[in-house]
Amino acid sequence: MTAEQISTAIKNILPNRAIDISEALDLLSDILNSTRLDIGTELLQANTNKDFKLLSQLAEVSQEITVYEDKIQDFRNLLELDVIPDVVKDEPEEEKILPDYEKYRVDSNIEYTLYENLTNKRPFAFQIESDKIMVNTWQEMLLKTVEILYSKDPKKMKSFVTDEDMNGRKVHYFSLSSQAAMRKPIKIANAEFYVETNRNANSIRNGVISMLQRYGIKIADFKIYLRADYSELHNYIGG
Known part of the structure; x- marks a missing residue:
């Protein structure tokens, strides 16, 4: 074949x-x-x-x-799908209906790297260089990371809009307008700059790695802290 x-x-x-x-x-x-x-x-x-x-x-x-x-x-x-599925879920609401939530809570003091498989895991915080930021979702981590990097070098972040390597083949991940070819664009807090949030945890992880590389920041200087890991539950139910 x-x-x-x-x-x-x-x-x-x-x-x-x-x-x-x-x-x-x-x-x-x-x-x-x-x-x-x-x-x-x-x-x-x-x-x-x-x-x-x-x-x-x-x-x-x-x-x-x-x-x-x-x-x-x-x-x-x-391998890129012709139709991009909606992947964003209201994670805090989803957790309310999960059985025995406390069973899946993990030590939020343990550091993880960006090479971790983030599927079925939930973030507690992330640290970029010396700054530690609390977050509830991977999408929030993505937005906060973009805001931090944008403040360091707005011109470089804006260059991602036209950089094919920083975008999907069919969907833009970055835009100066909410009218771009994006599924769920969210405006960052500190600029007229939009980020695609219809991405799952590992896709966001890969996007963060790419951004750090462009900014010359060591990937090892970005740490992740988890609050829950539902891998066991999803493996049990075949998800």
Whole structure:
């Protein structure tokens, strides 16, 4: 089967898995991109040290990574659904009807990284560099992160509007207008700038990683704190 046939079958038969695979590929692409940028730093050092053997090796690895990045992006594009489902739920209201909520509460002091699988988990807070911000939903974390980064460099954030790598293939994630091709745009508090919030937890995670990379902020400097983990419940009910 061709890549097109495989992606079409997955989208038609298991659309939720198409979304899961797309998010995993996005994360892999971000990690490969970070690796390539780190190699760039090592290239400069190798050149300074006149280590031309290492210089050649690093250049070859960087070039090969670019090839794989392109292949991953091509397959990821094939998996994008023709109809984007609504993913935003009123999480606090949803929790009210869950059985034994306290059973799924977790230690909110434990730090997690952005490489964590956030599906079926609920946020308590996040920390970017030295600032810790309390949030109730992943969408709120996304908006607060955009607001913080926008205040650091508005021009860079605005550049995301026309940056294909920072947007979905069929939906804009950032806009200067609420009339853009967005499902659930929300205006940030400190500017006439809109963010797509119809994204699930892992999609938001990937978006935050991409933004941090563009702002030159280490991904390790962004911490997540959870208040609940419903993975066990959803696995039990087959969700």
